[in-house]
Structure formats: C-alpha cells, structure tokens
Amino acid sequence: MKLRSFTLGIVILVVIFGSVFLADALGYWNTENLAQPVKFESGEYAGEFNPADIRGSYSFGDIENTFHIDASILAQAFEVAESQANAFQVKSLETIYESLAASGVEIGTNSVKYFVSLYTGLPFESTETIYLPTPAVEILIAKGKVSTEAAASLQEITVDIADFTNTSSNVTGAIPKGTETTTGFVIKGSTTFREILDTGISQKEIESVTGKALPNPLIVIKTYCTERQLDFETVKISLQALVDSK
Amino acid sequence: MTNVATNPPSRKPKKLRIRSWVQGFFLILVLAISLKKYLTELGINLSFLPDASLHAICPFGGVVSLYQFFTVGTFVQKIHDSAFVLMLAAFALALLVGPAICGWVCPFGTVQELIGTLGRKLHGKHYNNFIPSKVDKVLRYLRYVVLATVVYQTAVTGKLIFQGVDPYYALFNLWSGELAPAALILLGIIAVTSLFVERPWCKYACPYGAVLGLTNFIRIFKIRRNEQTCIQCGACNRACPMNITVSDTKTVNNHQCISCLKCTSEQNCPIAKTVELQVWRGEKS
Numbered sequence: 162m163k164l165r166s167f168t169l170g171i172v173i174l175v176v177i178f179g180s181v182f183l184a185d186a187l188g189y190w191n192t193e194n195l196a197q198p199v200k201f202e203s204g205e206y207a208g209e210f211n212p213a214d215i216r217g218s219y220s221f222g223d224i225e226n227t228f229h230i231d232a233s234i235l236a237q238a239f240e241v242a243e244s245q246a247n248a249f250q251v252k253s254l255e256t257i258y259e260s261l262a263a264s265g266v267e268i269g270t271n272s273v274k275y276f277v278s279l280y281t282g283l284p285f286e287s288t289e290t291i292y293l294p295t296p297a298v299e300i301l302i303a304k305g306k307v308s309t310e311a312a313a314s315l316q317e318i319t320v321d322i323a324d325f326t327n328t329s330s331n332v333t334g335a336i337p338k339g340t341e342t343t344t345g346f347v348i349k350g351s352t353t354f355r356e357i358l359d360t361g362i363s364q365k366e367i368e369s370v371t372g373k374a375l376p377n378p379l380i381v382i383k384t385y386c387t388e389r390q391l392d393f394e395t396v397k398i399s400l401q402a403l404v405d406s407k
Numbered sequence: 408m409t410n411v412a413t414n415p416p417s418r419k420p421k422k423l424r425i426r427s428w429v430q431g432f433f434l435i436l437v438l439a440i441s442l443k444k445y446l447t448e449l450g451i452n453l454s455f456l457p458d459a460s461l462h463a464i465c466p467f468g469g470v471v472s473l474y475q476f477f478t479v480g481t482f483v484q485k486i487h488d489s490a491f492v493l494m495l496a497a498f499a500l501a502l503l504v505g506p507a508i509c510g511w512v513c514p515f516g517t518v519q520e521l522i523g524t525l526g527r528k529l530h531g532k533h534y535n536n537f538i539p540s541k542v543d544k545v546l547r548y549l550r551y552v553v554l555a556t557v558v559y560q561t562a563v564t565g566k567l568i569f570q571g572v573d574p575y576y577a578l579f580n581l582w583s584g585e586l587a588p589a590a591l592i593l594l595g596i597i598a599v600t601s602l603f604v605e606r607p608w609c610k611y612a613c614p615y616g617a618v619l620g621l622t623n624f625i626r627i628f629k630i631r632r633n634e635q636t637c638i639q640c641g642a643c644n645r646a647c648p649m650n651i652t653v654s655d656t657k658t659v660n661n662h663q664c665i666s667c668l669k670c671t672s673e674q675n676c677p678i679a680k681t682v683e684l685q686v687w688r689g690e691k692s
Contacts, residue, residue, distance in 0.1 A: 192459035
C-alpha cells in the first residue's frame, strides 16, 4: 500500500482536526485553565462546588458559571462597576480595598468565599475573621439568604464602605491577570511546594507548618490543603512568614 | 543491485504543492491564534478562533507534562488538556507516517524553510552542505541531550523551563512583552543559520523533533526505494532537507526523516515508482 502526498496531506488534516473535534465532543478540549473549584467529595453536599476553593484568579463570571450567582449581583455586593462584572478577578478586591488593611480589615478572596457560602447555603469555615462590605450583607438579607439571627451577627463583620470613594478608579487599575502584587515571592492559590522549596525553605520547615510529610513537591499547596481539610489561609500565612524571613 | 544510469527518466517530477498549502495553513493558523489577543485590543475581531495560548496548542507541552500527569495527576503550569490531545494526535500520526508534524505542520519548520529559500538562492548547491559530515553526525544527537534536559528539568520544577529559551515561542510572541532574551537570541541565531543550513533547529536542537524522530524506526508507512529501477542519480539525496542519503538504503529508517516526501518519485526522484511512501514490511535498510 502506498500513500501519495495528496493523501498524506488529507490524513494529516483528518487526524489533527478529527482529534480536536473528538476531544471537544468528549469535553477534553480545554485551551485554558478551568476556573472550577473542587467539589465536596462526601456528605450532604457531595458533588457541589466548594466555596473554600474559590481562587483569587477566578472572575465573577467564573463564579456565576459554577455557583450560579449572577456576576452583576457579585458586582453590586462588592461595589464593582457592573460593566466589568464578568471579567473582574476576585483578587482585585484586595487592591480596591487596600487602604482598609491598615485597620486590620481585609475585603478580598475570603470575603467572596464567605458571601458565596452564605448566598448558596454551602458550608465554608475559616479560622480568621472575614469581613463583608455593606451592600453584600444587604443583598443577603434582601434575598432572604440568611436568617434574622444570622443577619444580626453579620453586622459585626460588616464594613461600611459608603465613604470609601476610591472604588471605581481602583477597579480599572486592578491587578491584571498573572501579575504579582509585590516584588517579593507571594504565595498564591497556584503555588506549589516546589516553589516554596526553591525559595530556600527546607522540607522540615514545610512539614512543621502542615504537620504532615511533604507530598510530591509538584502538588499545588491549595489543592493539597483542600483535599486534606487544612485551612489554606493558615498554612499560607505560616509559609509566607517563613519565606519572608529568608 | 541497481539499474545502470542509461535508464532514462520516465517522467518529469511534479512539484509537491499540497505540502506547501498545508504548511501555509498551519503557519497562518498559529500566527492568527497567537495574534488574536493583540488584534482584539486593536478592535479586530477574530472570534472564530479559540482563546488559546501557544502552550495550549503545542503538543510538546503534553510531552513535558507526562511525568507530572502520571505522578501528581496535573499538568505543568500553562499546559492544558488541549496540548495532551494534540500530543496524542501527533503520536498517532507519527506511528502511521513518521514525523509528518515536523515536515508538514510545524510553523517553525516552515519559517526555517522560507528563510532557506533565500539561502539556497545565495549559496546554490553549497547550501545545506557547509557543516563537515563528521561534525554534523555528532551534532545530530544534540537534540536528544536537549530533550533529556528539558524533560528532567520540567519534571523537577513543574514549570515550563523551556519557554525561556524556546525560539518557536519567541517567534510567535515577538509582539508581546513576554519575550525571554535567551529565546530571542536563539531565534536570531536560528534565522541566520537557516541561510546556510536547512532546518538547523530541527536537525540539531528541537526536543520535540527528537521524540517524533524515534518513530522513524517503527512507523507503518516508510520511504522505500526500489533498487531495481533506481538509477543512482542522487536526486533524492540532494532534495532531502535533513541530508539523509536515501540512495544508499532500501528503506529509510533514519531518525531525522521528517516525511516531507521531497525525495519521492512524486517530487524529486526522476524515475516513477522508485522512491515512495509505502507500508513497511519489515525489510532492513
């Protein structure tokens, strides 16, 4: 059997594009990172997306796709211009509300996780205090997502941002995707143990933070923590302190 | 063993047009995908193209991700399912017809060929014959060193370390701010070298070419030469961009063959049905 050049050309095109179409039909043709949190593996919420795994790189649009909360509602809740709602990255909140950090208040990725948890009724636990802006709490109450008692307790963590006029200008100057916020090494949701080792932190030091033997260093720390029910924020803060001390 | 040289050519060779069309198509496709983001910012809408980075459509990304995929279950940073799909398609194709991805699809190979067209005009028959064969023979194994280094380093770090020196990535990101100086320098070296040597990157340094090249030993369709009709004119040897001596072999098993078919009776061999792409029947070369 022989192949002529014309036939070979056709074979090449068929194999390549056939593979692409087949993979697409089977749901394996992904050219971008899937912005999807892990799902609860067991219990009452098995199969549901876990708000604890929402990452700073996710956009409000990604959250809409996974948790079915309109991006426009998230934009209202966190005082983001609605025109930018879909593409707005969660981590950009930390830039917008940067000035609040001086008073020990942080509105960022954790706030979004908490809001999503309250809005959807999915469980989310954190060891640190999480703050929500006033509009977020108002939306939760108005839509009946929280009980009266819960609404009262939310007042303690509500941040009045009515006087905070820097918002809209900071939105446009929010962190572009894939950039660092500081010049030093910052642990993010996509950081692996290998990257921590590369900063000069020893295996023993990492193990002292996680309390477990170091897994394959190529594993993403956040994924590891979520799978082993460790609080990522706590691990992150401890590891970041080690990195900063080097 | 071979026919005498008095056996006249039975027909004029035809130009191999289909390969040029396929190469041009993939060059434009990759260029458009890599330019999409930039063009969108300029108001030019290419919505029919996928939102993909070069990494997402590079099958070598799948190769370097294999270790992490099987040990951790994830891809190397910046690599996605699509790279894996294309890697599998390229392997399937290579097992069937050899590294046709190199000879027909790879846009970087196409660009080197285009520069080589100018080199051929400048140097005539000396083009692609500048490097002494002894040196050339050793250098041909350099790409396996590159392959081993890249695969090992990627496995250890979990990062696309090759991006920092990859001239292919640099070429299709010339308009972006993501250029690594080393990759840019290497791109310049390859561009200049292409004026003297055909496909220098493919021959001496391409790690993906090294992987696919190994399928030349086991591929189903191979380049076969009919000793009975061959007139030993050497046209096949001269046509081969990878400097393979086709006229010395019955079946081309060389790890550098890129299945371009330039040596065949369809293109440069002057005798019909003498050098062809045929099912391999296990004959030795």
